[in-house]
Amino acid sequence: MNICTLEISIDGYELIDIVALDSNQLIGVCKLWLNDREILSECHLEGLFVAPSYRGRGYGKLIIDKVIQLSKDNGKDTIVLQVHETNSVARTLYASYGFIEYSDPDDRGLIDCYLRISEPH
Numbered sequence: 279m280n281i282c283t284l285e286i287s288i289d290g291y292e293l294i295d296i297v298a299l300d301s302n303q304l305i306g307v308c309k310l311w312l313n314d315r316e317i318l319s320e321c322h323l324e325g326l327f328v329a330p331s332y333r334g335r336g337y338g339k340l341i342i343d344k345v346i347q348l349s350k351d352n353g354k355d356t357i358v359l360q361v362h363e364t365n366s367v368a369r370t371l372y373a374s375y376g377f378i379e380y381s382d383p384d385d386r387g388l389i390d391c392y393l394r395i396s397e398p399h
């Protein structure tokens with residue numbers, strides 16, 4: 279399995295597309311936005327997805343490991359994301375990394391989470 283990244287700068291927005299490949303098969307994706315928030319020390323994880331036939335084999339964790347490394351490499355100290363209240367698999371995954379859920383679900387059922395990465399987790 280390989281994890282590849284594509285750094286994109288578009289009209290002042292900086293993001294990194296992360297793709298996980300098994301041979302030539304795309305098995306997982308994620309986006310890391312570096313500056314779409316007002317707080318410059320934060321970055322925003324969005325769109326984590328592992329192909330259904332590859333789930334439960336640790337690829338989600340490998341992608342998050344990469345996200346954390348990229349966040350540190352870009353001088354960020356906090357990763358933020360939103361997760362749906364019914365998404366128990368993702369909530370368990372994020373909790374295992376120490377993500378803190380800090381809001382009640384909004385009107386779409388989304389909960390805000392953050393992970394501080396300045397200290398070892």
Ligand SMILES: CC(C)(COP(=O)(O)OP(=O)(O)OC[C@H]1O[C@@H](n2cnc3c(N)ncnc32)[C@H](O)[C@@H]1OP(=O)(O)O)[C@@H](O)C(=O)NCCC(=O)NCCS
Nearest residue numbers: 326327328333334335336337338339360361367368370371
């Ligand atoms: C969430 C998702 C990315 C996890 O990817 P994955 O490759 O299956 O995850 P991993 O195999 O690395 O598992 C990581 C952890 O997730 C949790 N997990 C995975 N599958 C689970 C299941 N069926 N039930 C409960 N928890 C589960 C566990 O905490 C697991 O850690 P463990 O193996 O040490 O117990 C994947 O299920 C997915 O793409 N879901 C649809 C899209 C989505 O919900 N994305 C998140 C949006 S916020």
